[in-house]
Amino acid sequence: MNIIVVGLSHKTAGVEIREKVAFAPTQMEKPLSAVVALQDITEAVIVSTCNRVEIYATTRDIAGGMARLKRFLADYHGIPLETLESHLYSYHGEDATRHVFRVASSLDSMVVGEPQILGQIKTSYGYAAEYKSSGLILNRFLHKAFSVAKRVRTETKIASSAVSVAFAAVELAKKIFGDLSDKTVLLIGAGEMCELAAKHFINTGVRGVMVTNRTLERAQKLAQEFDAKAIDFEDLLDHLHKADIILSSTGAPHFIIREKEMSEVIRRRKMKPMFFIDIAVPRDIDPKVNDVENVYLYTVDDLNGVVATNLEQRKIEAAKAEAIVEQEIGQFFKWLSSLEVTPTIVALRTRFDEIRRAELAKTLAGWKNMPPDAEKKLDALTSAFMNKLLHQPTSVLKKAEQGNRNDLYVDALRNLFDLEAGPPQESMVELEE
Amino acid sequence: MNALLFNSTLAIYAAATVLYLGYLVKPKEILGRIGQGLVSVGFLVHCGFTFNRYLEAGHTPITNLHESLSFFSLAVVGLFILFERRYRVFILGSFVMPLALLIMATSAAFTQVIPPLNPALKSKWLVVHTTMAFLGYAAFAISFGVSIMYLIQAHFLKKRRLGPMFQKLPPLDMLDDISYRCLTFGFPLLTFAIISGAIWAETAWGTYWSWDPKETWSLITWFIYAALLHGRLTTGWRGRKAAMLSIFGFVIVLFTFLGVNLLLPGLHSYK
Numbered sequence: 001m002n003i004i005v006v007g008l009s010h011k012t013a014g015v016e017i018r019e020k021v022a023f024a025p026t027q028m029e030k031p032l033s034a035v036v037a038l039q040d041i042t043e044a045v046i047v048s049t050c051n052r053v054e055i056y057a058t059t060r061d062i063a064g065g066m067a068r069l070k071r072f073l074a075d076y077h078g079i080p081l082e083t084l085e086s087h088l089y090s091y092h093g094e095d096a097t098r099h100v101f102r103v104a105s106s107l108d109s110m111v112v113g114e115p116q117i118l119g120q121i122k123t124s125y126g127y128a129a130e131y132k133s134s135g136l137i138l139n140r141f142l143h144k145a146f147s148v149a150k151r152v153r154t155e156t157k158i159a160s161s162a163v164s165v166a167f168a169a170v171e172l173a174k175k176i177f178g179d180l181s182d183k184t185v186l187l188i189g190a191g192e193m194c195e196l197a198a199k200h201f202i203n204t205g206v207r208g209v210m211v212t213n214r215t216l217e218r219a220q221k222l223a224q225e226f227d228a229k230a231i232d233f234e235d236l237l238d239h240l241h242k243a244d245i246i247l248s249s250t251g252a253p254h255f256i257i258r259e260k261e262m263s264e265v266i267r268r269r270k271m272k273p274m275f276f277i278d279i280a281v282p283r284d285i286d287p288k289v290n291d292v293e294n295v296y297l298y299t300v301d302d303l304n305g306v307v308a309t310n311l312e313q314r315k316i317e318a319a320k321a322e323a324i325v326e327q328e329i330g331q332f333f334k335w336l337s338s339l340e341v342t343p344t345i346v347a348l349r350t351r352f353d354e355i356r357r358a359e360l361a362k363t364l365a366g367w368k369n370m371p372p373d374a375e376k377k378l379d380a381l382t383s384a385f386m387n388k389l390l391h392q393p394t395s396v397l398k399k400a401e402q403g404n405r406n407d408l409y410v411d412a413l414r415n416l417f418d419l420e421a422g423p424p425q426e427s428m429v430e431l432e433e
Numbered sequence: 434m435n436a437l438l439f440n441s442t443l444a445i446y447a448a449a450t451v452l453y454l455g456y457l458v459k460p461k462e463i464l465g466r467i468g469q470g471l472v473s474v475g476f477l478v479h480c481g482f483t484f485n486r487y488l489e490a491g492h493t494p495i496t497n498l499h500e501s502l503s504f505f506s507l508a509v510v511g512l513f514i515l516f517e518r519r520y521r522v523f524i525l526g527s528f529v530m531p532l533a534l535l536i537m538a539t540s541a542a543f544t545q546v547i548p549p550l551n552p553a554l555k556s557k558w559l560v561v562h563t564t565m566a567f568l569g570y571a572a573f574a575i576s577f578g579v580s581i582m583y584l585i586q587a588h589f590l591k592k593r594r595l596g597p598m599f600q601k602l603p604p605l606d607m608l609d610d611i612s613y614r615c616l617t618f619g620f621p622l623l624t625f626a627i628i629s630g631a632i633w634a635e636t637a638w639g640t641y642w643s644w645d646p647k648e649t650w651s652l653i654t655w656f657i658y659a660a661l662l663h664g665r666l667t668t669g670w671r672g673r674k675a676a677m678l679s680i681f682g683f684v685i686v687l688f689t690f691l692g693v694n695l696l697l698p699g700l701h702s703y704k
Contacts, residue, residue, distance in 0.1 A: 157460075176590065178604035270669025273605060294672040296590050306595055 001042070001137055001339055001407060002062050005096040006069040006088060007054030010110050013087035015050075021077050021084070023048040028127035031076060036133045038068045043135040045128040045142065047103075049120045051110055056100060058137045066090045097141070097332055101325045104145040105152040106159065113158040113314055118149045136407045140335065148328045155324060158317040161310035166197040168306045169277050169298070170204050173245050176275050176296060180206050186243035187211040188236070189250030190222055193300070194279050197247050198226060210243060212236055214250065237261055241268040249279040259288040266292055277303070338419075339410045341401040345394055347419040352390060356382045435489060436545060438482035439503070443537050445475035446510070450534045453526040460597060465523025472530065476514060479507050490547045495563040496554050498694060502540030504563070505690070508571030509533045512618075516575060516611060522603045525611075528578035558633035566626035570686055572619030573658070576612045577683035580676035583608040587673050609671055612679055620658050627651055646697040650689040657682045 008021065023031055023046055035044040035055060043058040055073070059065030070088055074081040091099045102108045106117050125142045128134040134142070152158060162168040170180075177183055185201045187194060190213060202209065209228035213219035216232065223230035231239050236256070240246070250256060257276075266274065276297040278285045283299060290297040338344070360382055364375060393413070400406040413419065452468035455461070483504065486494040494500045513529045582602055589599040602608075630648070631641040642648060661678050664670030670678070693699065 172590075172595075174604060175586075175599070176605050178607045178610075267669075271671045271674070272669065273672060290591060293674065298593065302593050305593070309595070 001058050001060065001336070002065075002092055003096045003137065003141060003336070004057050004059055004062060004065050004069070005054060005091045005099050006057075006066055006073065007047075007052060008084075008087045008089065009052035009054070009108065011108075012089055017084070017087050018050070018053065020079055021053045021073055022050070023053065025123070025127075028124075029131045032128060032131045032133040034076065035069070035072060038065075038072060040065055041068065043138040044133045045125055045138050047121055047124040049117065051117075052103070054103070056096075056138060056141070058135075062092045066092070094329055094333060097329045098325060100141070100145050101148045101328060102322075104149040105321055105325060106149070107152075107318055107321055107325070111163055112318055113163070115153075115159055118146070122146065136411060137336070137339070141332070144328065144332050148325060151328070152321040152324050156317040156320045158314060158321050161313055163307055163310050163314065165193060165300065165303045165307055166200040168303045168310070169197050169247075170200045172296075172298065172303075172306070173201070173275050174204075176273050177244060180204055180245075182207050183244040184208045184210060184242055185245045185247065186231075186240070187222065187226070187228070188246065188248040188256070188284065189213060189252075189280065190218060191249040191279060194247050194249040195222070197277065197279070201245065201247075202226060206245070210239065212239075214252075237265070241265045244272070244274060246274065246276045247279065248276065248284040250284050252280070252284060253282060255286040256284045257289060258286045259292060262289045262292045262295055266295055338414055339407050341397050341406050341410060344410045344413060344419065345397060348393075348413065348417060349390060351417055351419060352386050356386050434485060435482070435547075438478055438485055439541070439545065442475055442479040442482055443534075443541060445471055445478060446506075446530065446534045446537055449475060449526070450530045453523070453530045456523055457527040457598070457601070460601075462523070465526065468526055468530070469517065469523065472510060472514060472517075472526065476507070476510050479503075479510065483507055486547070490550070492550050492555075493560040493563065495559070495567065496550060497543065497548065498691075499540050499543035499545055501563070501567065501690075502536050502543070505567050505570055505574075506533050506536040506540065508567045509536065509574045512568075512571050512575050512615075516615075520603070520607065520611060522607075524582070524601050524603070525579070528582050529575055532574055532578055553637060556633060556637065558629060558636075562626055562629045562633055565622045565629065569619040569622030569626055570690060572615045572622065573679075573683050573686050576615035576619065576679045579608050579612045579615065580679040583612065583676040584673060584680075587676075605672070609675070612676065613665065613671075616658060616662055616679070620655075620662055623651070623655055623658065627655060646693045646699040647689065650685070650693050654682065654685050654689050657685055 008018065010018070025048065028046060031046055032044060035041060035046065035057065040059050040061045041057050042060075045056045047054045047056070053073075055069050057065060057069060070085065070090070071081060073079075073088070074084045099108070104118055104121050106113050106115065109117055121142070125134065128138065162171045173180060173183070180201070183206050185198060185206050185208070187198050187209065198209065209226045210231055211219050211222045211226065211228045212231040212233050213222065214233050216230070219230040219233070222228065240257070240261075248256070262274075266272075271294050273294045273296065276285050276289060276295065278297065278299045281300070285297060287297065287299075289295055360378060363378065364370070367374070397406060397409055397413075400409050449468045449471035452464045452471065456464040456468060483494060486500065490496075495504045509529065510533050513525065513533065517523070517525055583605065586599065586602045586605055586608065589595065589602070590605070627648075630651075634643065635641045657678070661670060661675060661682065664678075665675060
């Protein structure tokens with residue numbers, strides 16, 4: 001049995017294509033049952049996120065299976081296959097395993113290491129399990145992918161550092177204040193990056209937000225958006241001591257906060273630390289403010305520096321993660337190839353024959369005055385006995401193989417008789433080449 | 434038995450310290466975990482040593498420098514375990530365990546023979562007075578270690594050097610909080626130690642206060658920490674200034690404890 005993957009992602013298709021082939025998460029029963037109804041497709045899982053749409057399936061017929069999955073994607077969404085084809089990738093065998101392990105470990109994500117993808121695959125698998133479109137192989141396959149992702153998460157630091165300026169600001173704030181839930185954020189001025197950072201802080205959970213702007217109107221609009229308190233720009237210095245985290249991005253041509261005023265402000269708040277993030281160019285906050293006791297000032301360049309270092313770090317960690325993925329592919333393949341019928345029958349016969357020979361040798365060794373043809377006769381008897389015993393299971397297995405239902409039997413058989421996973425079958429090796 | 438327990442404690446603390454220092458430079462959490470386990474084991478053995486010494490001597494084993502230093506170390510490790518459990522930061526051990534080990538090693542430098550009890554110490558006040566004093570000292574010791582961490586972390590943040598060490602050190606406010614908690618725990622103990630000492634002095638020497646060097650320096654220590662706590666509550670002495678003052682305070686504690694005993698002759702010079 002082979003695992004195949006057909007799909008597209010942010011790497012191969014623009015959003016205008018991706019949104020057309022996306023599956024609605026609430027209506028997965030129809031496409032899942034349609035895929036498993038396809039000829040030679042036995043199991044299927046559909047993963048659909050805003051960055052990728054992929055079908056994982058098992059089949060006997062790799063080329064045919066892939067073609068049918070592609071055709072299904074095109075037909076189901078009413079897109080001509082010719083348009084879709086150039087955006088689609090397909091993998092089988094080891095490449096398919098590698099691909100899915102990498103996706104689950106967030107190595108194939110737009111932002112490498114982002115944590116959402118694992119949850120999305122788990123949800124997709126949940127639908128497949130609910131509608132019974134996944135079976136023994138894909139169940140094991142996806143659980144393996146989850147455990148690989150977990151290993152990558154715990155053994156590497158791939159997701160431990162911030163890779164956006166806004167997120168880096170939140171991380172730094174946490175390094176100063178620890179818990180942010182009782183901290184107040186002050187937004188001075190407006191601007192895309194400033195507002196994005198404010199949103200990150202709000203998502204992390206802060207006690208309150210204050211906003212101020214040269215035009216009160218704009219401040220009030222922002223205050224509404226962030227459920228914040230608007231402050232008159234003229235009164236800024238009177239309110240500054242109430243803020244723990246200050247995001248500033250005004251268009252002012254000169255510094256709006258200076259060292260002298262800050263010494264006063266920090267005394268007013270009993271020396272509790274303050275964290276300034278100056279996003280404005282030219283700068284809003286005098287760099288000397290950083291010299292004030294317990295005040296920490298970062299500019300957008302400083303944060304960019306943090307992000308660049310973290311991205312470098314992630315690359316190193318990603319290399320470690322790839323090594324983990326490679327290691328796990330080998331393990332999974334050992335199991336997958338053990339599900340093939342022929343090597344299983346061979347292994348089963350070998351196991352029985354070993355026992356037969358051992359018992360035979362024991363009997364013959366202790367037999368005094370043995371008749372001359374006894375050895376031959378006993379050998380024939382035990383062989384016939386063994387063959388009769390094995391005939392029925394062998395033919396059931398072969399029949400099951402034709403009906404694509406062999407995996408359960410083989411898995412059970414291997415467990416019952418403790419058969420080692422056999423070498424990959426020849427047909428599979430050929431396909432790899 | 435005594436020596437065996439003492440030396441085992443010393444060895445376990447040394448191993449834990451090596452692991453914690455390793456954790457400081459290597460990004461391996463396992464080092465911190467093993468260090469944490471070792472400290473717990475070491476603490477139990479240390480408790481065993483102290484109890485055994487109590488049984489063998491027949492009185493509270495805080496009567497000479499060997500015993501006092503060992504008890505000091507025991508108190509530091511005990512408090513450290515409490516704080517580590519509460520705040521879950523392994524790196525605390527990288528700063529506190531070397532100190533505990535150093536105190537223990539200093540203790541090893543003094544004679545381990547159990548001497549006959551100095552008659553002046555034969556009192557039920559011995560256990561109260563000394564235990565409180567050393568628990569207080571231990572709290573100041575933890576505050577000292579945490580304050581060093583604070584200064585390092587604040588330096589990283591100011592200079593925008595956000596390396597691996599920065600990542601490992603806990604947030605500034607948490608360090609400030611731990612230090613403050615240590616002070617609010619240690620200061621009352623020091624106060625009670627001084628008061629109980631005065632009462633004991635009245636019964637033993639006939640006067641509450643005789644300006645013995647130990648008394649004088651204890652008072653100086655008390656004033657430093659009182660100023661620190663007062664400053665924090667009123668004008669907000671926190672952050673770097675508070676950290677520096679706490680470090681200074683602990684240096685004075687060490688002098689009050691060791692310097693006075695070894696250098697200044699007086700009623701408290703138990704060696």
